[in-house]
Amino acid sequence: EADIYQTPRYLVIGTGKKITLECSQTMGHDKMYWYQQDPGMELHLIHYSYGVNSTEKGDLSSESTVSRIRTEHFPLTLESARPSHTSQYLCASSDGDRGHTNTGELFFGEGSRLTVL
Amino acid sequence: QKEVEQDPGPLSVPEGAIVSLNCTYSNSAFQYFMWYRQYSRKGPELLMYTYSSGNKEDGRFTAQVDKSSKYISLFIRDSQPSDSATYLCAMSIAGYQKVTFGTGTKLQVIP
Numbered sequence: 487e488a489d490i491y492q493t494p495r496y497l498v499i500g501t502g503k504k505i506t507l508e509c510s511q512t513m514g515h516d517k518m519y520w521y522q523q524d525p526g527m528e529l530h531l532i533h534y535s536y537g538v539n540s541t542e543k544g545d546l547s548s549e550s551t552v553s554r555i556r557t558e559h560f561p562l563t564l565e566s567a568r569p570s571h572t573s574q575y576l577c578a579s580s581d582g583d584r585g586h587t588n589t590g591e592l593f594f595g596e597g598s599r600l601t602v603l
Numbered sequence: 604q605k606e607v608e609q610d611p612g613p614l615s616v617p618e619g620a621i622v623s624l625n626c627t628y629s630n631s632a633f634q635y636f637m638w639y640r641q642y643s644r645k646g647p648e649l650l651m652y653t654y655s656s657g658n659k660e661d662g663r664f665t666a667q668v669d670k671s672s673k674y675i676s677l678f679i680r681d682s683q684p685s686d687s688a689t690y691l692c693a694m695s696i697a698g699y700q701k702v703t704f705g706t707g708t709k710l711q712v713i714p
Contacts, residue, residue: 594646
């Protein structure tokens with residue numbers, strides 16, 4: 487079982503509020519990711535980090551920001567939430583290269599479902 | 604055009620049936636092919652991965668990759684109600700960290 491935790495699991499907030507979705511992993515993985523998942527749509531990568539003080543934007547444009555001050559912690563922040571931000575946000579980590587496979591299995595948290603009214 | 608196409612279903616089968624789940628892709632550079640299983644209100648978890656073309660078997664699950672046709676499949680034998688979940692195909696290019704996912708196929712196995 488993956489040791490990666492997301493809080494809150496569910497959040498309903500009003501427009502304009504600042505929110506932070508927390509993600510922590512205890513596996514010592516260098517690589518961490520944030521994906522957005524909407525019904526019937528593929529997972530879209532919105533942010534990733536290859537280590538402390540390293541953050542990059544993913545394929546899907548997002549108004550959120552992330553930080554990576556500690557290896558185990560990768561929070562995502564929305565400064566001013568809008569209804570268009572309503573979605574499920576999945577955090578994942580991997581240990582990167584795995585010998586010849588090089589796939590870097592992704593370990594996912596259980597997700598944070600955000601609803602912005 | 605999406606890089607990875609996957610029928611979203613839903614797919615409903617009786618217990619004990621053989622299930623076939625499929626994805627097609629357009630990027631010939633993909634070399635690593637994965638299937639993730641996602642239960643309701645949970646995050647995805649890796650079920651199987653294969654490198655390049657060929658078959659891989661793990662218990663009741665068989666993953667097939669046909670790179671010439673850009674087509675991958677997951678077969679589930681003797682399906683069980685506990686197999687009811689959404690199955691996402693995923694693929695990546697060796698040495699490149701991005702993983703591209705399909706939309707997922709929702710499977711329901713009826714007792």
